[in-house]
Amino acid sequence: MTPHIRAGSGDIAETVLLPGDPLRAKWAAETYLDDPVLVNDVRGMLGFTGTWRGNRVTIHGTGMGMPSLSIYANELITSYEAKTLIRIGSCGAMQEDIAIRDVILAMSATSISTPSRGILRDMNFAPCADYGLLSAAHAAAQSKGSRTHVGGIYSSDVFYDERPDLNESMTRHGILAVEMEAAELYILAARHRCRALAVLTVSDHLLTREALPASDRQSSFGDMVEIALEAAFA
Numbered sequence: 216m217t218p219h220i221r222a223g224s225g226d227i228a229e230t231v232l233l234p235g236d237p238l239r240a241k242w243a244a245e246t247y248l249d250d251p252v253l254v255n256d257v258r259g260m261l262g263f264t265g266t267w268r269g270n271r272v273t274i275h276g277t278g279m280g281m282p283s284l285s286i287y288a289n290e291l292i293t294s295y296e297a298k299t300l301i302r303i304g305s306c307g308a309m310q311e312d313i314a315i316r317d318v319i320l321a322m323s324a325t326s327i328s329t330p331s332r333g334i335l336r337d338m339n340f341a342p343c344a345d346y347g348l349l350s351a352a353h354a355a356a357q358s359k360g361s362r363t364h365v366g367g368i369y370s371s372d373v374f375y376d377e378r379p380d381l382n383e384s385m386t387r388h389g390i391l392a393v394e395m396e397a398a399e400l401y402i403l404a405a406r407h408r409c410r411a412l413a414v415l416t417v418s419d420h421l422l423t424r425e426a427l428p429a430s431d432r433q434s435s436f437g438d439m440v441e442i443a444l445e446a447a448f449a
């Protein structure tokens with residue numbers, strides 16, 4: 216038990232999928248895992264452990280933003296010995312050749328700040344994905360025929376950004392998409408020698424203003440869950 220997770224020791228698998236939304240954790244666990252068992256509901260942050268093709272997996276919500284993700288990832292790693300952590304989430308596209316529903320595999324995650332900034336002090340640490348997971352996820356996405364992009368993303372602290380020039384600068388520097396969690400996940404994984412990856416589905420487009428209708432979200436997110444599971448156990 217930790218301050219934010221009531222699971223007993225042994226209730227959490229070594230492989231953890233991390234959606235931001237706790238209800239998406241429930242949906243993914245009920246849809247993709249065999250025998251999912253609720254292992255956490257503290258503060259309504261749902262976590263389930265089950266099996267996928269015989270492999271134990273936990274799917275646990277993180278909430279939105281890096282401070283919230285940091286709490287759950289820290290506790291999953293340091294108290295429950297999670298070793299492979301894959302964020303599954305949505306993102307806003309920042310390049311014209313990316314479409315709604317496309318899958319983004321985040322090779323690196325740029326940020327202005329993360330909860331780890333105080334630890335890293337003046338260093339511009341480069342948070343990057345685990346290469347083995349990244350390459351396995353790419354292979355899984357290719358074999359599914361999902362429209363997939365691999366590259367850098369931007370982990371922002373703000374959803375309602377008052378600085379459009381920053382987004383424009385990210386677009387000009389080839390950043391594929393914006394979300395709010397991956398940079399801290401990658402830094403924590405580096406610090407604790409875990410494997411991490413963010414597999415994202417484009418839910419909205421910052422250049423075209425197009426957005427995925429809420430009713431389409433769940434079906435579009437299925438590919439991302441399967442890609443994450445296949446990469447974890449490749």
Ligand code: HPA
Pocket residue numbers: 305306307371373374393394395418419421
């Ligand atoms: N900004 C930040 N995070 C996001 C977005 C966005 O536009 N879309 C999905 N996650």
